[in-house]
Amino acid sequence: MTMAVPSGVACIKQGAEARVFDLPTFLSLPQGCIAKERFKKTYRHPDLDRQLTNKRVVQEARSLYKCKKAGMDTPTLYFVDMNTATIFMEKISGITVKQRLLDYQATQYSGVDFASLSKYIGESLAKMHSLDVIHGDLTTSNLMIRETIESVVIIDFGLSYISNLAEDKAVDLYVLERAFASTHPNTEELFESILSHYLNAYKNSKAVMNKLEDVRLRGRKRSMLG
Template structure:
């Protein structure tokens, strides 16, 4: 337990806390030990993931991609202190009446596609793109990419195509009848990502492999 912090989420890899920090609200992300791994190896791998996540967040910020600002990285305790985003997730937005309006979906799709294109331009692969990991700022409505716990840096076209495929599967499984919106995301992505032609071509291959796996069970 972290002093003066409220646990708000627990996943397979980390716990997320809300806490006051420097007279503002902040999020603390704490990676916890994996008991099935040797303690020394676990500490080394966990430290590496903490550093990688913080670096990817900073890399995005430098490229003017909206992500939570990192305040402090405590590698010894496997903690990242970062900005708390006031707003709702894209997932929450899409299930509301406002989120069903085609014009709002189109505008949102444009922002998402542009952000992902810029992210891939700097070779950051998110690794866990879902509508829960896309937030909309309360004041401006701008899209914020969050939860870079599985992120890494890669120049590989396939890695970026898989990133898009993961998001597409999230849309299909969570948000029925949003095929048009995802197509709009891809359109905006194509305009902002320098290597979009190669990545989108590879996305077709990834989709085909996914369909084959589904058929084989």
């Protein structure tokens, strides 16, 4: 069965690897869905491009399925079409953590419940890493707050992979830490609280924290050297 994005549907986001579409209807779902389509890279040999694209599609779908099956709040996987390199998944009704923080930045985040937000994020990351799923692109744009329930949804597993190495999990956390520091000033307390919940929820977190210090040190050295 082949299922391509219908013609005329507008692209709502395009990155270096894929285009994202908001489908108003999908099969029997009146709310529609999100379709993520990986496009061809003309600078690569067609056979290599197809191989790499298929690998990324499969890995993203597996990560989504693995996290959802374990009880994490991630987009529900509806359908994967390998012929068009497209993943059809749940449309999340809500707002990104990035936008929520930007909306309240001028008031020093007075309208943001840091305690709940840090708990949801920290425990979600702990669950993900306990499954040995490395997100690969943890930013506040890839964390969403649902409108209907109190939860943080981790989205966009396009760079995800499986690893049990504490180093890889530490890099995941470091990327998120840098995202907070560069985009959301004065959120150091929020990120420390996220790490605290992560520590409490993940039994192997101490090894990750030790590696995080090493990753931070390397990051500071790179910054000093330019």
